[in-house]
Amino acid sequence: MLCTFHICSAQTNDTIKKSTQTEKDSLALYKKAHKISKKGKVNKWVYDLIFKASAINKESKKETKTSNNNIKHNIANGKIIRNIYIETLDPFGYSVEDSAKKPKKKIDKIGNSLHFKTREQTIKNLLLFKQNDICDSIFLTESERLIRSQRYARKVIISPIPIDEANDSIDIAVRVLDSWTLIPSGNISTNQWNAKLTERNVFGIGHQISANYKKKIDTNEKAISTNYNINNIRRTYISLNLNYENDFNGDSNRSVGLSRPFFSPLTKNAGGIYFENRLATEYFYIADTLNTSPVKSEYQEYWYGRAFKLNKEKTYKNKTKNLIAAFTYNNKQYTQEPPTFLDPYHYFSNSKNFIAHIGISSQRYYQDTFIYNYDIIEDVPYGYTYALTLGYQDRNDTHNFYIGAKISYGKKFNFGYLSGFSEWGSFLNNGNTNQLAYKIGFNYLSPLWHIGSWKVRQFIVPYFIIGNNRNPSEKDKLNLDGDYGLRKFTSRITGTKKWLLTLQTQTYIPKSWIGFRFSPYMNLSLGSLTDNSKSFLKSKTYSKVAIGVLINNDYLVFNSFQISFAYYPSIPFEGENLFKTNAIDNTEIQMPTFQLSKPEYIKYE
Numbered sequence: 001m002l003c004t005f006h007i008c009s010a011q012t013n014d015t016i017k018k019s020t021q022t023e024k025d026s027l028a029l030y031k032k033a034h035k036i037s038k039k040g041k042v043n044k045w046v047y048d049l050i051f052k053a054s055a056i057n058k059e060s061k062k063e064t065k066t067s068n069n070n071i072k073h074n075i076a077n078g079k080i081i082r083n084i085y086i087e088t089l090d091p092f093g094y095s096v097e098d099s100a101k102k103p104k105k106k107i108d109k110i111g112n113s114l115h116f117k118t119r120e121q122t123i124k125n126l127l128l129f130k131q132n133d134i135c136d137s138i139f140l141t142e143s144e145r146l147i148r149s150q151r152y153a154r155k156v157i158i159s160p161i162p163i164d165e166a167n168d169s170i171d172i173a174v175r176v177l178d179s180w181t182l183i184p185s186g187n188i189s190t191n192q193w194n195a196k197l198t199e200r201n202v203f204g205i206g207h208q209i210s211a212n213y214k215k216k217i218d219t220n221e222k223a224i225s226t227n228y229n230i231n232n233i234r235r236t237y238i239s240l241n242l243n244y245e246n247d248f249n250g251d252s253n254r255s256v257g258l259s260r261p262f263f264s265p266l267t268k269n270a271g272g273i274y275f276e277n278r279l280a281t282e283y284f285y286i287a288d289t290l291n292t293s294p295v296k297s298e299y300q301e302y303w304y305g306r307a308f309k310l311n312k313e314k315t316y317k318n319k320t321k322n323l324i325a326a327f328t329y330n331n332k333q334y335t336q337e338p339p340t341f342l343d344p345y346h347y348f349s350n351s352k353n354f355i356a357h358i359g360i361s362s363q364r365y366y367q368d369t370f371i372y373n374y375d376i377i378e379d380v381p382y383g384y385t386y387a388l389t390l391g392y393q394d395r396n397d398t399h400n401f402y403i404g405a406k407i408s409y410g411k412k413f414n415f416g417y418l419s420g421f422s423e424w425g426s427f428l429n430n431g432n433t434n435q436l437a438y439k440i441g442f443n444y445l446s447p448l449w450h451i452g453s454w455k456v457r458q459f460i461v462p463y464f465i466i467g468n469n470r471n472p473s474e475k476d477k478l479n480l481d482g483d484y485g486l487r488k489f490t491s492r493i494t495g496t497k498k499w500l501l502t503l504q505t506q507t508y509i510p511k512s513w514i515g516f517r518f519s520p521y522m523n524l525s526l527g528s529l530t531d532n533s534k535s536f537l538k539s540k541t542y543s544k545v546a547i548g549v550l551i552n553n554d555y556l557v558f559n560s561f562q563i564s565f566a567y568y569p570s571i572p573f574e575g576e577n578l579f580k581t582n583a584i585d586n587t588e589i590q591m592p593t594f595q596l597s598k599p600e601y602i603k604y605e
Contacts, residue, residue: 073137076160079170081133086120086174088204096157096175111180116204118152118178125206125235126150127174128266135160135170138319142264145365145379147176150231151208152201154179155377180553192216206231216248223247237263249281250294262307262595265320265363271304272598284342285474285492295348296336303328303598310360320383321362324596328355347473351395355402355599359387363594366412370448370455370508371591374517374552380417380445383594384409389425391601400427400434404602410443410592416458417445419592425602432469437604439465443592455508459589466497467604468532476604478529484605486525486544488580491572495529499536504589506550519550523564544568 089096090112093103103109126147128139140158147156154177161171178201186195198210207230214223225245233240238260245253259272276299284291305326311318331352338348362383371378384407391402404425411418419442426436446458463484470476477494480486484500504523523546530539548564568578 073140073158073160075162076135076140076170076172077137079135079160079168081129081131081135081172082163082169083171084124084127084129084131084174085171086123086176088118088120088123088176089178090115090117091154091178091180094177096155096177099175115178115180115182116201118176118201118206119204122204122206123147123174123176125232128264129172135172138266138316140172142266143174146264147174148377148379150206152179152181152206153177191218214248221248225253236260237267249292250279251281252279253277261597262305262324262361265322265361265595268307269305270307270326270597272301274301275299279336282338282348282475284338286342291342293338293342294336295334295338297332297334297348299330299332301328301330305597305599307361316364317362320364321360323358324361324387325358326356326596326599328599329353330355343473343475345471345473346396347471347475349396351393353391353393353601355389355391355601357387357389357404357596357599359385359406359596361385361387361594361596368448370457371445372552374508374512374519380412380591381594382410382412382417382419385421385594385596387596389599389601391599393427398429400429402427402601406602408592408594410594414447416447417443419443421592423602426468434469435471436468437465437602438467439463439602443589453510455510457506457508459502459504459506461500461502461589463500463502464498465604466532468496470496470604478605480527480529480542482605486527486542486568488566489527489542489544489568489571491574493529493572495539496531497536498527498529500525500527502589515553517552519552520548521550521562521564522547540570542568542570 090103092108092111092115093101093105095101103112127143128146129135129143133139140160144156144158147153156174156176159173159175161173163169163171181200183198183200184196185198186193188194192214194212194214196210196212198208200208202209207228209228210226212225215221223246225243225247227244228242230240232238238258241255241257241259243253243255245251247253253276255274255276257272257274259274260270261267261272262270277297278299279294279296281292282295284293303326305324307322307324309318310321310323329352333350334348337343362385363381364383365379365381367377368380369375369377371380387406389402389404389406391404393400393402402425404423406421406423408421409419420440422438422440424436424438426433428434441463442461444458444460449456449458465478465484467478474494477496478498479494480489480491480498484498486500502523502525504521506519506521508519509517523544525544525546526541527543528536528539528541530536544566546564546566548562550562564581566580568580570576571578
């Protein structure tokens, strides 16, 4: 068992307690005034004079119904932010909704004493507003979402507090409930085991560090890796990531990167720099004989993007829609390549790429629960993307232009959440398409169904990809393993086109055990591979059936994991009627994004 001890002193903030009570009283006053305003024109005139409505309030009738929290934020629109009060809470026994709630159990107090509480400055650096700014509800809502997205925050509430003596000003209270951030994990199989320890909030300043140790059981070969991430440097939302790995077979990876993504629809500038040194053992099958060869490479990448508003009218819809232009340059050099008889098509070749895209992106969010976590607010993106990608590649003494396009759309309907995307891209060589890739996919999330006291959701994720005039190397072929496949389907079969269908029925049990929520599920995954010369109707369909339990913890919010038993009727070159156990993060089904970011070629996987 891996363990560590964190010691810190608990602190209280009387100002926040008073502010929270003031907020409740003020909100009650606001509702009463709103009711009185409907009784006459004079009353309405006085009401409008004091409580100025915003453009967002006017537009909200036309858009998706906003949450009560957003309506509360709208009250503060147009007012000057006088003071910002921030209170962070230890993970056990506290509540962001109830300031009077305190830990009573001894185990809660012990747990809090071993936890480094998030520092107020760390939260302040995440806010998109500051003292003396003119308050805009979208900045409050986005700040809440960004704090919620941090892996050390469990819940957050940002509340405007009316000021009796100043109708033109407002105070802001921010209450954040921490998540337990020291996460041990690991797994064991028949030939190796590994143990990993991650701290997601080092000393309460938002940094993340992890260390992983692996060992082969039969040969005692060891491997270690570590990663350190400095998040949001000096309130710029620039992150520094350092990675160091020494893997089996003498493989290694060293990388350093600085990045600032389009973290919000309000972001104007984004970019990044990345350097990597990699030594990897590559496997080649020739006449059913396994050959290995070390491959060493140096990689560097630079990119920059800029977002432009399409309409100066300050509505919520316009603020979340952008015209985005971005440019990437990357250079990959192989300092050690496999011999020609193993790589006759020169898949591992030096390359330089210049890639640019321009497109329209609109991304908003609605809040829901019981998706990846038990009864925790989660932000689900919806919107659309249209983008055109242009590129130029220098590789294998050839110079090719690239063109690609992407379209995606997602929305919440009465029958559930539905999103879809379509991407196409190809190099152009003397007017002919080369290295073409086309893919299409959908993601369906049902409404939350109630069966007795249980809650149920259904996930449906179909996916299709096809390639044409690709590199003949087996390294440039599709397979059925990995994120876009049947996990642990370790087979050598490959193809140039693939379809997948994932069906998952997820249930949520109402009761918990010492903070752990057990959610049984059933997963059925189907997939097939074939070449362009062969129809899917003539290719074999492979399947995986998994029954297991998704385990969430009320305090380890972002550390959901699953324990399952998967049945594979057939895995070529491995056997028939196989059973495997999975102990992995539940990342098989991910929500889409409608935010354009770094330009890149379509991934063929």
